Amino acid sequence: MIVSTKWLKELIDYSLTPEELESGLTSLGLECTYKADVSSFSGIVVGKILSVSKVEDSDHLNLCKVDIGETTVEIVCGANNVEPEILVPVALPGATLDNGNFTIKKAKIRGVVSNGMICSEKELGISSNHKGIMIFSEHHEIGSKFTDSKGNDIVDIDLTPNRGDCFSHLGVAREIALLENISINQSIKSFETGDFDTDIQIEIDNIDDCPRYAARVIKGVNVKPSPDWLREKIESIGHKSINNIVDAANYILFHFGHPMHTFDLDKIKNNKINVKKIKDKQNVMCLDGVTRSTTKDHLLICDGEKPIAIAGIMGLENSSVKDNTTNILIESAYFNPITVRKGAKQLDLSTDASKRFERDTDINMIIKSLDALTGLICEIAGGEPSKNVVDIYPKVKEKNIIDFDIDNCNALLGTSLNKKDMINILNKLSLEVLEERKSIKCTIPSYRNDLERSVDLYEEIARVYGYDNIPIAEFFSGSYSSLKKDKNLLSKKISNMLSNSGFNEHFSNSLLSEKEMMLFDDSKNVEIANPLSSDMQFLRNSIIPGLIKAVEFNLNHGNLDFKLFEVGEVHKVINTNKTSRYIQNSKLGIAWCCFGNKNWKNKNKFDFFDVKGEIDLIFKNLDVNVEYVNTNNEIQLHLNKKQIGFIKTMDDIDSNLLKNKSEVFFAEINIDQLKNNYVNNRTRIVPPSQFPSVNRDISILISKTFSYSEIKNVISNTGGDLLKQVSLFDLYVDKDIDKDKHSLSISLEFASNTRTLKDKEIDDLMDRVIQVLKNNFKITQR
Template identity: 40%
Template sequence: MKISRNWLNNYIESDKTNSELVDYFTHLGLECNYHLINSLDSNIIVGKVVECIKHPDADRLKVCQVDIASESNLTIICGAPNVKENILVPIAKIGSHISDFKIKKTKIRGIYSYGMICSEKELGLGENHDGIMILDNNLEVGQKLASELEIEEDSIFDFDITPNRGDCFSHLGIARELSIIENLKIKKEKFDFKKSKLDILDYVDVTIDDYDLCPRYACRLIKNVEVKESPLWLKKSIESIGQKSVNNIVDLANYIMFDLGQPLHTFDYDKLNGNKIEVRRAHENEKIICLNNDENKLTSDDIVIADNSGPVAIAGVIGGLESQVTSKTTNILLESAVFNEINIRKTSKKYDYAKEASKRFERGIDYENVIHVMDKFTYLLLSDCKKAVISFNYIDKCKSKSNKCIEFDVSKCNSFLGTSLANKEIKNIFNYLGIKFYDKENYFKCFIPSYRNDLEREVDLFEEVARVYGYDSIESNMNFKFSINSLLRDENLIEDKLRTILSNNGFNEHYSNSLYNKKETTFSNENAIRLMNPLSKDMEYLRNTLTPGILKALSFNEKRESEFLKYYEIGSINVYSKKKYNLSTERRILSLGYLGDKIKSWSGTKPFNLSNVKGDISMIFHNLGFNKISYKIDTIDNNCNYKISIILNGQNVGEIIEINDSVKSYYDLERSVIICNIELDKVNVFYDKLKISYKKTISYPSINRDIAILVPHSITHDDIINVIRKSSTKILRDIKLFDIYDDKNFDKNTKSMGYSLKFQSTERTLKSSEVDKEIKLVLDNLLNKLNAKQR
């Protein structure tokens, strides 16, 4: 919200600089910044073009001689199409500043120019930049432009008012805050004006259906009004805060709103049908054509002002086209009212008319100020329209409203804030805030000013006390004390551990956008959650898998010619779950992504494939403390070449997939991509139960024996291990695969597997003969059970 400092001076004057004020307001909770308007450099003066000839070396430039009422004329080169002899123009002399730009003596195509003739826009006086600004002929040549045009410099403060402070949405409201800063009272205004014998009751009869919808409705009749251009002061005022001037009536109503915070509405009285004005809920589907020509169908949530024939305005939001004030209007009905905040908000949201008026109604109006506001409007109108006739009375329908009263306990306030404020300080603060009170020892009975709709509870007054006393003046307590009962175990510890493991092993952590398009949700067969109001079709679903996020990142990098990459992301996925209160189940996932099938470096190119991925997964689980994971080939879907399940303690905890060509082309990927997704919630259950128990190391020497066997291809490493383990149960310590060999000389279906077996006893040194016996047993069993022959 824009506040003009000159305007503010009507209420209270301050010697503080603009930036000091910004600081003070900020400390009161009113964030703002400022800029200057109409600040014309005093070196900008009125000049008269006395000669204007074409530049000898440039078609579009003219060489002007400009009279500035000094001994000699200035030579100025000008490119504007409208420059000519015998006009008055603004001249920026050498040394003057035009915004951030300093005017200097410049040579243009061989001729020196001693200044600049300016456009409206260059001076910040308007938007026109088609040519130079041509001034009225009655201005005095050589004089300062600012004083000749009666331009007043002003500082405009732009406030970011928090939604609770409806009372600050006006110059008066900001003046009240400034009075706290300055410790000064604001100037009180009273308006007397000539009233006629006109009795409004002969013209208007107001009924209010429900005072909850409209706690107060006042109106006054003003006849013989002349609708015309606004007087200069009014125009300047509203333009200074960025409003466009329309006519004297509209501008004045706007002025009053920005001045006092009360939106007004003016009806063309002669366009109203009958005497009756009714404030009521709209009937379902009732129609109104609004000021902006929209025809709206109303519902019973909307409040309307209606005459005999139907709605003439949507209360507090927008007027009707039919009854609006036009240049032909002579009699107006002026409305000043308070409407229900919630209804106004619903209506303004629905029709998207969140404008200045409804913004104020939504945040609460000063109930007590309704008549004063009407008076000020009338008074100012009369000073402009001398012939206007004012009804001697006005209509004021209202529900009686008692002053809000809050009990305040000083010691409670001090123990809440951690302060030790004396009663006297509290009294001062209440005085600053315009809060009247009775006090008895530590207790205050506070009467809240009618404009402070936000103060309702004792704690609200604690805030006011803290705010005026100054948050920075309250001492900070760093004696931290906390109860052991509040300490909890971090359920996501496993994620911190995983990040350390992965990032220490060359993986790069990625965070992806978790909003997907429909296609991207098909990487999982679980239902994704769809948004009602997505930003775009591309971000319509909440992710149900992390795979696409990783793929997009890999694709982004492949295009930038990155080498082999290892990425990971840890994040939440959500899947639809009808029974849950929030319709979804959230799970934590770790996703790994590999781009490329070889790792190049100066030491040679190494292939990268599934076995490396398995190596990483073993490494990860091993570092988490799990000894054994296994894998199972899974059925594939439309997205992959293969899919492998990761099994931990008999449970499927994740998958490894290689992305197929169609997905690769969707993401514009060329190199091979392997993705691995791990369900962290499942792993976490086992992780929580992990216990390490130390096994005694054996000091007796071990004996190693290698065996090589020929087995059919269909026999897996696991099959062989199982048979070996079962054959020798007591002294076999360890089995290591050291070789897999495929030779043309073998049977087509046969491979050779080499194992190194380690034997060791916990009680004594083994004899070679014992081990021989075990090896024989192992080989016999391999032959019998797997048809594995020794090579």
């Protein structure tokens, strides 16, 4: 949100410097950046064109004689709106444009010397208008320096969703008042009413969607361009001026923070307003010229025949204020934040009105805002307002009263503020404070919809007192029973391992489309009751679809060598005899994309065994033994005979998300199943043996039905304490070997920490290993 400091000064006469204002608002929770209003050009003077003549051999260039005060200069100009006696901005040689990136020089054009340039608004960075040169009004002095800076410095504020009360200049002024302890000017323009009533019948179908709706009629308005002061205010915060009626409504919106809408009264049929939802789909033309489809979830403002606005989001073209409009109806209402947000999301439309209604507005500001807009329109557009306001408010909102406990507040914040200090802060926040014997009751202002509980008030005390002023605790005392085991310890440990191994952590959307859900499981999945779009219809059943999107994005942007991982929750439905049960599991997803190796000395491609090696490293560090099982060309990870994960390439995934990238690998591991077999043992440090180790190799012919994990376990158990390491270093398949068998070459390392081993005892161990392999697997030693 952007606010103008010049505008703020009209509300509160603060004395803070730009740096103090920026840091002060940020410390209060309104993170912001101060931006000074500085011209993008320099050296521009006001000139008067004295004469215009055609340049020879050109059908569009003119030679202009320009008075710049002390002298006259000749400038070649190609604009079609140059003519004598107009005042224009002149860039003389040495002047700069585009923040100093372009310097004006004397030049010869078609043989004619041009001593500078007559500028357009676009060339000066004032607007996007480049249809002709910029023409000044008569009040500019010839030869004077020109600058577009009007002292309209701005503050760009990054608001959190809960602080809808700050979505206006008034809201920001309230926060500044906390910094300087001064009052705010909230006066509005007065007006005289006519001798007629607002003859409009208003009906609200559901007061939960629209708890309050007020309206007033103004007759005899003159729709025209806004006065300079209003146009400058609207443009100073980055908005476009439309006409005096629309600009007035926008001005009150940005000033007080309450959205309102103006209808052409003569276009409202049957003098009736009905706030309702319509079951049937409606195609409506909005004010921005776009036709949109509303559904049963959209709250509509209707007249006696048709919809005329989408409540809280945007008006419709069929009731808009035009140049020939003379009578208007002003709407000032409170719409349910959830209703507005749902409707805006379905339309994929975010407006200044919807942003504020979504964050909740002040239901008690409706009439004041309506009166302020009425007075402003009467001042700049004339007209006569009705003597009454139709205000439909069936159920008045009750005041929110919260109990405040001083001791609990100090205990939570770690402060030692006394009662007087806290009450002083609460008064600064415009809370009505009632002191009782053992407690304080605080009545919350209607614009602070975010204050609901005692802890919310404690937070207000902290931010006004200053987080930096809260002392740092030097000790902590508490019961060991309050310390709980970190349920995410394993996930954190795995994340640290992968980060140290060159992986980048990725976070993806947990909502998927139906097509993405079917990539891994065609069973019943968890469907969202009110999805924002078809692309976010289901809770994800796998981490992989999000990683596929990330891989595609990186490849499309030229990044060919990277590794990603993500830890997150996945969901599915388990159907029982009578009910359906929802299951949530924590899973680890990993992606390898390694196309970037261009080293001519290392031409080996990244393959499955590189993937397996990095997964093995994870389980080795966790001291967990897993098996790799090839089932229907899918590599599964098994722990205690149960599948806990898989490894896939894009060839294994029926997906059009990522084409022709078979060398991209993905893995997914069920962390919840892994937790059941993980013991967080302390790392043991063992000094290396002072005695030499002995290495022996064996080659065996064995059936393919046996996994290497089974073979390794038998060898390790047989070798005893002297066998330190078993590793497979070769797998051989040949046409001369039985097709159901393959040859494995395995290295065994023996060592002792207390003595040097003898050849005979190693020979005996090797004989024993061979014999056990023969008995268990019917091997043939090669």
